[in-house]
Structure formats: structure tokens, C-alpha cells
Amino acid sequence: MLETYFPKYVLVQAAEQIKSELDTYENSQTLIKKALLLYRMGTISKVKVENGMAASFVFDDRKHIPTLNLEIIPSSHCTCGIDRLCPHLLALFFYLYSSVDQVSQLINEWKMKRSGKGLPLKKAGELLHHRHSISGWMTFFEQKYETFQQINKRDPYEYIHQLCYQFLPSLRREAPIQLELKHLYSLHAGLFTFRKLVEYGEQLQHLSRYHTFLQSNASHLASAIEDELSLSFSAALEPLLEESSEHVRRMLLSGHILQHERVNIYRSIWSTILNNQKWIATERDILLEQLQLERERHDKKNFLVECQLALAHLAFLQQEDKEAMSRLNGIQPYPLSYTIGWMEHIARRQQWERLKQWLDDSLPQVESYIDAMNHYESHYMAYRIIQLFGSYADATNEYDKYERVLDALFPYSAAEYSRFLFERGEYRKWVDLHLFMEIDVEELDWSLLKVIETHDRSLLLPLYHRSVIKMLQLKNRQSYKTAVKYLKKLRTYYRHLKQEDEWQTFITRLVEEYKRYRAFQEELKKGKLING
Structure with a gap:
């Protein structure tokens, strides 16, 4: 959407000027068709609007910069060098006009006013809407893609980006008005674009620098496709839906990259709009034949995994879980x-x-x-x-x-394991888990320690012993103070357990082992754990 709009009356007045200008052209239909194509292919970017003027980039054979004067159309100019109204200026005008009204309606009005001059101008999407058929849509998509390829011959990053963010929107702008048809058409536009992304990406798979970018754009397309699956289609569209299964399968087997995305799109569509037991049975028969063909291939590039995953999903939809499991266990x-x-x-x-x-x-x-x-x-x-x-x-x-x-x-x-063990009262396992993770008692919830202390304080002895050693290894005054605090807790535990001899043996050995740690010895004395 445009960031800044012109009032509609300004654009309507400009349209009248452009119509008068076009009437002086012998090849006006060719000019309009080229401008429409540039507009609908999403080749316009970085539009700037100020003081009745508009400028932008238009990518044709190369980058052009048209500057449109909406008040005085003849004074407009473009870097392409044409000194009259050119396709780039007209495409920019269509882009501006689309913010206030339908461009197709404007073109029709121009046609009606032409009074028989030249051949009747066909709307770019006329072929598309002449028959609401998937084959008609595919023909239209292929024609648009052929033009897209001719215009977009830049580096792969730009090609992939424009395929997903300009080419697909240009297809969707031609969607039928009727809501169900619009969603189904947009779904097929997404499938077609995704298939082209896979086919193009196959050429780049040996170049690792493109992998993440391809993955990101594939995820964008997959989300756009799944957005079209929320609508429940009426029985009137069942013939078109049944016909769609072929194109979904074609997407699944369109290439060897982006397997996860291809399979997930296939599964999402069959789980929703194609979830019909008769269609599933037919699809399984076709896939079984395809699976046999893939097994007979002698090269490593086959679609065995895709076929098995698809068949497993169809079996799942029919609640034939053992068959689904059997197919998955072979992967x-x-x-x-x-x-x-x-x-x-x-x-x-x-x-x-x-x-x-x-x-x-x-x-x-x-x-x-x-x-x-x-x-x-x-x-x-x-x-x-x-x-x-x-x-x-x-x-x-x-x-x-x-x-x-x-x-x-x-x-x-x-975290879940710790919670599970504690809630089930398996405190010894709980302590062992935290010992294994080398978690200090200071990091544990004191209320949990209190529960275990009440149940059996002897379980906590290893935690405090290990924490004391950990603090001593840090070799600083604060850690020694913390170690003394733990030692006091241990002394209390040993007294309650009537194991004072064990405590005395432990503290004597500890003092001897760390006798060179003068700061630690001082803290022991301050804590009255040894005699001063």
C-alpha cells in the first residue's frame, strides 16, 4: 500500500490528461499493455510523492526512474529516454491510481471512450476469468511467469525475493471476485509460485550461501498457501477441488530441495480441503503407482521418501495407523x-x-x-x-x-524431569538429578529443600557436600563465607541424624586438606566451626 495518497480527484483529472495523450498514439494499446504488465508484475518500488509529483524505480530490462507530474502530464519524464508518455510513466500512474480505484475499471472506461479507434483492448486477466477452470489458471500463470523471467534476470537473491513478494501478489490481484473461487485461485497461485521456487532453487542447491534465503522464502510461501485453507468450500466447487489434487501432487514432486516444506504443504491441503475418502482412495492408488516407478529408478534422485510420507499421511487420514507406521518405519x-x-x-x-x-x-x-x-x-x-x-x-x-x-x-x-520427580515424592532421584547437573543449593528453591529436609534430611547431604567443594574451588573470600554457611547446615543435619562422629571426621579432613587456604581458615574460625 502506498505510504502517501493523492486525492482521488487529482488522479481522475490526471487520467483524463493521459487518455487525451494516448488518443494521439498509434500504438496506444501496446503501450497500455506493457504498462499494465509492469504494474501487475510488481516492478515498481521506492515511490516518492511530493507537491503533485511522483517518482519511483521501475524495473524493466534495467532500472528506470519515471517522474510523473500529475498536474501537467506532458511535462513528465523518464530516464528511459522516450520524450513522450512511456510504459514506465504509465505503470507508475496505474500504481498510484490503484490506491483510490480499480485500474481495470479505468482501462474499461478508456476502451468505451475510444469510439472504435484501433482494436479493442483486452484486460490482462480476461483469459483467466473467461472460464473458471484450473487449466485456464495454469495457462495464465505460465504466461505471467514467462514475462516475469524475461524482466527479472538479476542475481538469485533478487529473483527469489521478487518471485515471492512481487510475482505472487501480481497473480493474486487477478483473483475472481467470488469468495470461494478467490481462495481456491489464490491457493493455486501459491502452489504454482512454490513449484517455481523449487525449480529455480534446484539450480542453486550446490551453492550453500543461498540455502537459508531459500528456506526463509519457502516458509513465507508455505504460510501464504496455508492461509487459504481456512475456508470451507461448498459442494459446487467439488469438481475443481478434486482436480486440484493433481497440482498438489505436482508440487510435492517438483524437485528435491525443500522437502520438509513440500511435504507439509501436501499434508495440510489433504487434511483440510481435500479430506474426502473417495479422493484419498484415488490419490493412494496414484501414489502407489508412482512409488513403484520411483523404486525402478536407477539414480539416487528419486521421490521414494516423499511418496512414502504422502502415503503414510493418507493412511493416517483413513485411520489406518498400522499402515502409516509401517511406511514411516522404513524411512x-x-x-x-x-x-x-x-x-x-x-x-x-x-x-x-x-x-x-x-x-x-x-x-x-x-x-x-x-x-x-x-x-x-x-x-x-x-x-x-x-x-x-x-x-x-x-x-x-x-x-x-x-x-x-x-x-x-x-x-x-x-526442568520437567525435576518437577515430575518432586511431585511424585521421588526425592532421592530428584537429588541425584541436581547433583548430575552440578546445580548449587543456592540455585534451588528453598521451599523444595525444606520439604525434602522434613521428609529425610539425609538425602540433602550430598548436595551440601558438593556445594562446599564447589565454593572452595572459587578461591575468594565471599565463596569461603558461603562454604561456611553450607558447613553449618551440614553440622545441623549430622546432629539431627545423630551422626556427629561422621561430621567430626569430615570437618577434620576438610580443614587439613585446605589448610593452606588462610582466608577459608579464618572464616571457619569466625563461624566457630573450628577453634580459634
Whole structure:
């Protein structure tokens, strides 16, 4: 959207001037078509508006800078060198006009006023709206993409960015008005753009510097596609929806990069607008044939994993979980990132018996799966897995799987494991956990320590012993004071436990071992732990 608007009357008056100017051109239709194309392809950027003037960048064969005088159109100029109204000036005008009214309506008004001069001007999207068919949309998309390729021949970063943030919006501007058709059309525009991103990205996969940028833009497109899935389509659109399955599959098998995004888009669409048992059965038959073809390929570049993941998802939608599990167990490494979404879906529906089968199947894979991920992803996935197993445990009162997964995901599960052990009164395990993590008693919640102290203070002895040594190793006056505080707590514990001989043995040995630590010896005396 424009940052600064001209009043509509200013733009309407400018439109009249431009219409009069165009009437003097023999090739006005060609000029308008080229300007419309530049406008709709999103080639206009960095628009500046001031004192009745507007300027911008327009990327055609190269960068041009048109400067438009809305009060006196003939005085406008452009760096392209054309001394009259050029496509870049007109494209900029269309961009400005779109903030107050539809450009297509303006073009139609110009056509009606032409009084038969020249051939009738076709709207750029006429082919698109002539028939509401997916094949018609695809033809239109391909034509737009061909033009996009001709205009955008700059470096890959710009190409990818403009494909996602300019080309796709230019397609969506031509969407049908009817709401259901608009969403379905926009979905296909997104699928088409994503497929082109994959095809283009295949050429760059050997260049690691583009990987993150590709991934980021692919995520943007995936989100844009999934935004179109919230609408429930009526029965009248079922033929178009059924026809859509072919194009969703085509996206899935469009290339070998961005596999995670391709599979997730496929699954999202089949889980929502294509979730029809008859269509699923047909899709499974087609994929089984494709799977056989992939197995017969002799090169390493095949789509075996994609076919297996897609078939597993379709089996899941038909609640044929054993088949889904069988297909997933044949994939290495085990694709837990896909199955966790299914398990969360089952948990939301409180289908606990069904969930139990999936938890049993995935539990042996959890530790190796997390270990293979980077640090950030590991934390995120571990959190989701812990929440999932925890929900099952709370609903069924079966905590054995939960404890196993907490143990498998340590240290990512440290906080949850600590809470779990404490709530179940397994205080010895709780202490052992914190000893293993080398957590000082000062870092622990005093109220928790008080509960354990009341239950069995002997369990806390190792924590305080280890904390004393840790403080002494810091070798500074403050840490020695803290060590003495811990020692006083230990003395109290040993007295209550009637183990004063053990205390005396311990403190004697400690004093001897650290006799060269004069500051520590002074603190011991101040604390009356040894004689002065």
C-alpha cells in the first residue's frame, strides 16, 4: 500500500490528461499493455510523492526512474529516454491510481471512450476469468511467469525475493471476485509460485550461501498457501477441488530441495480441503503407482521418501495407523517431525488409545532424532514431545512412558524431569538429578529443600557436600563465607541424624586438606566451626 495518497480527484483529472495523450498514439494499446504488465508484475518500488509529483524505480530490462507530474502530464519524464508518455510513466500512474480505484475499471472506461479507434483492448486477466477452470489458471500463470523471467534476470537473491513478494501478489490481484473461487485461485497461485521456487532453487542447491534465503522464502510461501485453507468450500466447487489434487501432487514432486516444506504443504491441503475418502482412495492408488516407478529408478534422485510420507499421511487420514507406521518405519532417519503433528492432532481429540499406539511406536526413536538436530530445533521439538507425552500421562494416569521420554530427552527435559520427580515424592532421584547437573543449593528453591529436609534430611547431604567443594574451588573470600554457611547446615543435619562422629571426621579432613587456604581458615574460625 502506498505510504502517501493523492486525492482521488487529482488522479481522475490526471487520467483524463493521459487518455487525451494516448488518443494521439498509434500504438496506444501496446503501450497500455506493457504498462499494465509492469504494474501487475510488481516492478515498481521506492515511490516518492511530493507537491503533485511522483517518482519511483521501475524495473524493466534495467532500472528506470519515471517522474510523473500529475498536474501537467506532458511535462513528465523518464530516464528511459522516450520524450513522450512511456510504459514506465504509465505503470507508475496505474500504481498510484490503484490506491483510490480499480485500474481495470479505468482501462474499461478508456476502451468505451475510444469510439472504435484501433482494436479493442483486452484486460490482462480476461483469459483467466473467461472460464473458471484450473487449466485456464495454469495457462495464465505460465504466461505471467514467462514475462516475469524475461524482466527479472538479476542475481538469485533478487529473483527469489521478487518471485515471492512481487510475482505472487501480481497473480493474486487477478483473483475472481467470488469468495470461494478467490481462495481456491489464490491457493493455486501459491502452489504454482512454490513449484517455481523449487525449480529455480534446484539450480542453486550446490551453492550453500543461498540455502537459508531459500528456506526463509519457502516458509513465507508455505504460510501464504496455508492461509487459504481456512475456508470451507461448498459442494459446487467439488469438481475443481478434486482436480486440484493433481497440482498438489505436482508440487510435492517438483524437485528435491525443500522437502520438509513440500511435504507439509501436501499434508495440510489433504487434511483440510481435500479430506474426502473417495479422493484419498484415488490419490493412494496414484501414489502407489508412482512409488513403484520411483523404486525402478536407477539414480539416487528419486521421490521414494516423499511418496512414502504422502502415503503414510493418507493412511493416517483413513485411520489406518498400522499402515502409516509401517511406511514411516522404513524411512531413515525416522521422520518424527511429521508424526508429532499427527499425535498432537489425536491428543486434541482425546483419542488416548489411538495415541498410545503412536507413542509406543515413536518412543524408541526420540533420543536419536533429537540428537541429530541443531540446538534450537532440539529444544523446540523436545518441548513438543514432552508436552505430548505429559498430556497422555495426565489423561490416563500412566506415567511410565512419560518418565522414559524425560530420561531420553535429558538435558532438554531437566526442568520437567525435576518437577515430575518432586511431585511424585521421588526425592532421592530428584537429588541425584541436581547433583548430575552440578546445580548449587543456592540455585534451588528453598521451599523444595525444606520439604525434602522434613521428609529425610539425609538425602540433602550430598548436595551440601558438593556445594562446599564447589565454593572452595572459587578461591575468594565471599565463596569461603558461603562454604561456611553450607558447613553449618551440614553440622545441623549430622546432629539431627545423630551422626556427629561422621561430621567430626569430615570437618577434620576438610580443614587439613585446605589448610593452606588462610582466608577459608579464618572464616571457619569466625563461624566457630573450628577453634580459634
